[in-house]
Amino acid sequence: MEYKVEDLSPVKKQINITVPVDEVNAALAATIAMYRTNVDLKGFRKGKVPSSVIEGRFKKEVYSEATQDLVNVHINEVIGEGELSPVSRIDFDGGELVRDEEFSYAISFEVMPEFDLPSYEGIEVEEEKVIVDEKEVDEVIDRIRGNMAENVVIAENRAAKDGEIAVIDFAAYENGEPLEGVSAENFQMTLGDKQALEDFEALVKTITVGESGEGDVTFPEDFINPEFAGKTVTMKVTVHALQEKKLPELNDELAKKAGGFDSVEKMREAVVESYKSSRLQLNKSQAQKTMLDSLLKTVDFPLPDSMVDGHVDSLIQERIERLERQGKSVESLGKTPEELRAEVRPEAEEIAKTQVFLIAVAKKEGVEVTDQEVDMQLHQIAMRAGQEFHVVKDYYSKNNLLFSLRDRLLADKAMDAIYEKANVTEVEPKKEEEKED
Structure with missing residues (x-):
């Protein structure tokens, strides 16, 4: 096998490969031998089918596989010898092997551009110190309490407010017929966090516990389901109960439940250490990006x-x-x-x-x-x-x-x-x- 590397661009190469007749015939013989080992044909013992019969019966498959196997071997050889590193798929331009004939084909692919790296040893970089923000630590502690909060039923017989949870049944109707896929029972809907359509939330907040109501709800034009985008439907809702989140007290018992800490102080220390670690990584990443941006301004090269x-x-x-x-x-x-x-x-x-x-x-x-x-x-x-x-x-x-x-x-x-x-x-x-x- 002989080959020649051609530069189509600074980031694209083409390799023209020529395969002599003896290598072509050897590749075909190897594939035929593999078929002889595995093929069962009536009238022949397994492994004893003549090569000529195999080639005649499975010519299309044999020649296709032999070509693919030979090209794969050549690709590995050429890339290895030339120390080339394709960054794109390898495109093949050629036909199939023909017995007793020389075989020529080409492969092409993109590679990394070559350029001179700037000097980066001793480059000046500023990295911000890690200073603990007690307010942010308090916010983490509050999130821990929030994650461990219990939903408690509100005894008042009234409509829901923002921040509360309404337990509802709902269904959508169009022209008096129910819409499939837009209904639920005992659905817990947190109000005020903008997780539901604005019209729907407004409707729920007009209905007293134990009662039902209905109203028109319009889906936005950019709604993810195009079947409902821009459509106005009638939504029927029944409110079964109202709930509110009851935060646990910030004490040693909570600390133990939250992560096996001995006390609130120990839990806070762990939060502070986690805060320092994440902030250190963030500050380092920001400093690295600033450093890299300054280096990238000094070089220019084509991109694959x-x-x-x-x-x-x-x-x-x-x-x-x-x-x-x-x-x-x-x-x-x-x-x-x-x-x-x-x-x-x-x-x-x-x-x-x-x-x-x-x-x-x-x-x-x-x-x-x-x-x-x-x-x-x-x-x-x-x-x-x-x-x-x-x-x-x-x-x-x-x-x-x-x-x-x-x-x-x-x-x-x-x-x-x-x-x-x-x-x-x-x-x-x-x-x-x-x-x-």
């Missing part, structure tokens, strides 16, 4: 389109999921898919530029990511998603996401490598108005 497109897809998916959590559809943005992609592309390019830069740093510093580190990250992703590890890993593998995950971990390590060589100075935290400026 496949990498940018991948980040465009991720950003759009994040936006769709955010809209869905708000009960809205992507159509509510009033933009075509092309307009949406154009809108997020600058951000995707910034992400890609950062990734390319940090991967180049990783290569210079000899930083690597092991398979065990990738698996650890997948374990964390699986835990957050409430899924089995093997399910998440299979998904990442089948969708070619393992490489991008490895690159993200590599970029994180490279960032830490730069920061370790920086001249970091601790400074007082900025005031809120300074941060806004």
